[in-house]
Amino acid sequence: MSKVEPVVVIHGGAWAIPEKICDASRNGVKLAARKAYEIVKSGGSALDAVEAAVILLENEPVFDAGKGSCLNAAGEIEMDASIMDGTSLKAGAIAAVTNINNPISLARMVMEKTDHCLLVGEGANMFAKECNVPSVDPSTLITEDCLEEWKTFQKYKSAVDSLINSLTIGHDTVGAVVMDCNGRIAAATSTGGITGKRVGRVGDSPLIGTGTFAIDEIGGVSCTGHGESIIKICLAKHVICLMENGMNAQNAVEQSLQFMNSRVKGAGGAICISASGEAAFHFTTERMAWAIAKANVLSWGLDPNEHNTEMMS
């Protein structure tokens, strides 16, 4: 017996998404939203739904997470992910992991099988082995497009920052926030980071309260965009704090991203569900692929002011 109308919000990263992958990005977030919505509609948990949605996004090479992750300065993949259960506030995260297909599932194992919240680098890989997570050849996670981007980065890395910033280098992150039929909220975020990042650089995605946060009494958030800016204002918790003080979800994400822009000059995006079931998203980058599933309607978009809907039944 459903007590609450379930809600799903998905993002596929806030950045200057090039034309050629716009449709694939739209399709990816729509598929993930449908998958998560199916799970919660049939009584599944918010936690299962965000994990399943993010797995789909990680497996889709068009997104910078799992397969299709950006390459670091050494030309290697290092992936970060986090997941949080808004009921217990249990959280799990991994960072700088090199050789697994689905970082979000390893993050969930950290949450469920250890006393810790965050494992990084070699230690995270050791834990993956202990959990019998298949280790894959990192080269199978690298796509042609990411390699091209990395080569462009290599070519320009000695140039001034402004030049590097003017290239559409470094795409960004996937995430999901879900409220299930019991009013439980979960959030999950996964990323390959930014092209040319230093070895060992960790962005906002695996950091609880920064890239991901969920607390049933208030809401859930997943962030994307310039990781270092998101860290400096602790974006996810910032959104939660505004909502705790009575602001609605839409105003809270908009005001938080405006604050990030004015205080540290950072662009990004965020998705959010409030305890009352309000779904919200906003981005200050050129584009962000997003999708919302609620009341059997799927909404999605990518360009500013783009808003499509279709029935889901």
Next chain:
Amino acid sequence: MSKVEPVVVIHGGAWAIPEKICDASRNGVKLAARKAYEIVKSGGSALDAVEAAVILLENEPVFDAGKGSCLNAAGEIEMDASIMDGTSLKAGAIAAVTNINNPISLARMVMEKTDHCLLVGEGANMFAKECNVPSVDPSTLITEDCLEEWKTFQKYKSAVDSLINSLTIGHDTVGAVVMDCNGRIAAATSTGGITGKRVGRVGDSPLIGTGTFAIDEIGGVSCTGHGESIIKICLAKHVICLMENGMNAQNAVEQSLQFMNSRVKGAGGAICISASGEAAFHFTTERMAWAIAKANVLSWGLDPNEHNTEMMS
């Protein structure tokens, strides 16, 4: 010409500090407070003051940071640290670093010499090498007491959690928050984590908004205690949010730690300075070494309700 009366608050970790190291802990935080106060009194920056204070605490083996860090499950040291400048919101942090004397200085280098906020593991060590930070033999950072504690952990690690928790295993973290003569606020935190932690486990200390936060308009915070609980509620930003809504620093740290205790059953401590220069601290553990320097008076304590003062001139 001083516009603002400078303020310094130091902590040496919130935990069940055993009798035999109580006096050394008191002395350590007093020395660190004096050092930071001297720096800001003579016109130095809050950032220089928190770094200098934390270096002293890292070098003092009685504290779990730098020399004297706890050993992980593999019997190795992995250190975490973060520093934040409340004026620019620039932040730097390192985690799971094995072979340097002063993690807090490497964290500051991440802030000042890279585009990133957080470097972990091997990548952080590569960056240290690039910055010519001397690499030390990790065994020189290990103390007899930490080795004993690790052996006790090894002996009991197969026992139930409650037994492990009942031992005074795993001490915790040092931190500093300073407001300088220009009203600039900085915060810094450094730790060796908890005895027997998994390889690659990262606690709250290197996470901006979690273990450390500073923003001139509101205040600065450094946290200590059960790292996973601190992560789950994003403690430092939680304190900041309450203060942003008009709560004073003392009530904000007390209410935040009570929330952590009631919502996730975690104990800990926090120190704080508000934008108006109010210094505050609170702990829900048995003990926490703390010291405050303000208006030429040094205050310090360790047991609940212990409050000593002396003139500093």
